[in-house]
Amino acid sequence: MDVDARVEAWASLQLLHGLPARTLVTLLKHFGGPVELHAASQRSLAKLVSPEVASVIERGPDPAVLETTLTWLREPCHGLAAWDDTDYPSALLAIADPPPVFYYAGRRELLNRPAIAIVGSRNATPQGLEHAEAFAAALSAAGLTIVSGLASGIDAAAHRGGLAAVGSSVAVVGTGLDRVYPPSNRELAQRLERDGGMLSEFAMGTPPLPENFPRRNRVISGLSRGVLVVEATLNSGSLITARLAAEQGREVFAIPGSIHSPFSKGAHRLIRDGAKLVETAQDVLEELGIEVTDHARGTAPPSGEASKAPAAEGTSAKVLAAMGHDPAGIDVLARRTGLAAEAITVALVELEVAGRVLSLPGGLYQRR
């Protein structure tokens, strides 16, 4: 695929260092567009900007980096989106400092779908990962695109849940799009590039620099109508994303949990500060004023099968009732129901197949 002059001009502008966004706006207005800006003489530039900035533009980007970028842009489904693109995300344009241009790999139409961000800690609990995936699947089924940051833990689970339904998922990353960080998410990144989207405002080759991640977070919230924090410790970057979302006028949602879990403390702080406490995907949709589909209904976060599963009957129903809402082993269930261990084992297999219970390590089972 060929890269047209406008895209090449934007890529060049993106690669310039030391060009403030405000200055860029002035220059683009004056010259009419990125191609014209590139063709401008240093003399005409010098009338508008400092000699330093004029020479930065005149000199242009590092040719090797530009060539890498253009090679990347020639791949199928690779592209960039700039301020003057008609499909630059309108939600992102509404924030105080939208990136003038970003790179994008994946399904372009996802950029203007209603979206929700789901974020949380990297070292989340199994329960937290399950929540992230289940809420993401239900919200995606309701037509929302799930935006997250491709980190391990909650982010990855949210992307997986989003990819499972119609709304799909977009990752906003803090590196160049020719890199995957963390490497363990390489396969997930490939799925996102094919069925969802990968987005970065950073140049090709940019490594995972800590200073880029808070900057990246404003794009996660900026693309979204709201941010759902699933599990977050008090020092989690998710709290920064939530704060940015509130500053951008977006909704903030948080899932509560045990007062003894450090992974619920972040969510609890957000709720105290005004975030909406949510128990189900339906709660989120109602707050956003989105019509609730059957997928998102239910008292617990619907996880694909579970919401469609038929009601348990006979022995299975008895075992399910005895299970309560905490993990339980076969011995406990035997004591509670008075049934033989064999009967319980059979019932648990049935319930697991029906998607109503989850098998945990250590021979424990939990309602899902």
Place this chain on the structure above:
Amino acid sequence: MDVDARVEAWASLQLLHGLPARTLVTLLKHFGGPVELHAASQRSLAKLVSPEVASVIERGPDPAVLETTLTWLREPCHGLAAWDDTDYPSALLAIADPPPVFYYAGRRELLNRPAIAIVGSRNATPQGLEHAEAFAAALSAAGLTIVSGLASGIDAAAHRGGLAAVGSSVAVVGTGLDRVYPPSNRELAQRLERDGGMLSEFAMGTPPLPENFPRRNRVISGLSRGVLVVEATLNSGSLITARLAAEQGREVFAIPGSIHSPFSKGAHRLIRDGAKLVETAQDVLEELGIEVTDHARGTAPPSGEASKAPAAEGTSAKVLAAMGHDPAGIDVLARRTGLAAEAITVALVELEVAGRVLSLPGGLYQRR
């Protein structure tokens, strides 16, 4: 102990049926006090009230019930508090419909101490009971009297926690004070009568009538600076108490929990409606503007031993770290730590003795 004329007059007034509080205020103002009101002729009464009300007063209460009441009042530490008592609780006087008179057994000085109500479901979880008792103990240690309703479950745990420290505890009940409901709380009621307080606005002999309990709840919140809901299902009476507290301008606090637990749904609804989410007793004290003592400090609700327990060391520390915040069995802990089952068993016994873990049914252990 003898019952003076004023107390007898108030007991008589309390036993009259069909005398609205508003009318009572008018009559007391006119005649100067309960004794004078009792001595009033029907003719002078008829000038102020309807003939029906005048004859109710003139006829007086059922002599047998009055005698039962006076017998009860003659017991040590039994008494009544009426509007014109200097130690009628000032917090209760501030509500829209304070009872003109109530019966009280116990330590009279507790009636005017700063108080907090702790309420919740009868069928609470073990975790909920632990929270109720631990928060109550910490808040009582900070000088707050714990008010609750003597029900099974959260109420009883809150009373026990309150009795354990300096603030003590007062039960507001929906029956006559010569009865205990539920009977399983008889021993607790005796402890409250000795070391705390038992309070009722209902006549001696009043059985546990369902219609009296919501009325009783306004006194629970009315005595208190705030109401803490520990665990409550969506149809729990605790939500009524919380609503009354909000109407009375008192603080409402709620402890969050798992989105899968029906016992957390009431607390979550309250938080959505504006209740303060609290994780520790310190959170409650800070909201109430009460100086925080060492007892109430700490990230988790301090439960006696746990807060004083020394840090676990060596194997114990390893096992504790592997436990996380969900119940876990020895096999799971063995897998997570790589330690032999015997070493883990020894460590768990040490941790249990040190008050750092709780042994649950089914061979599970949980951090406390």
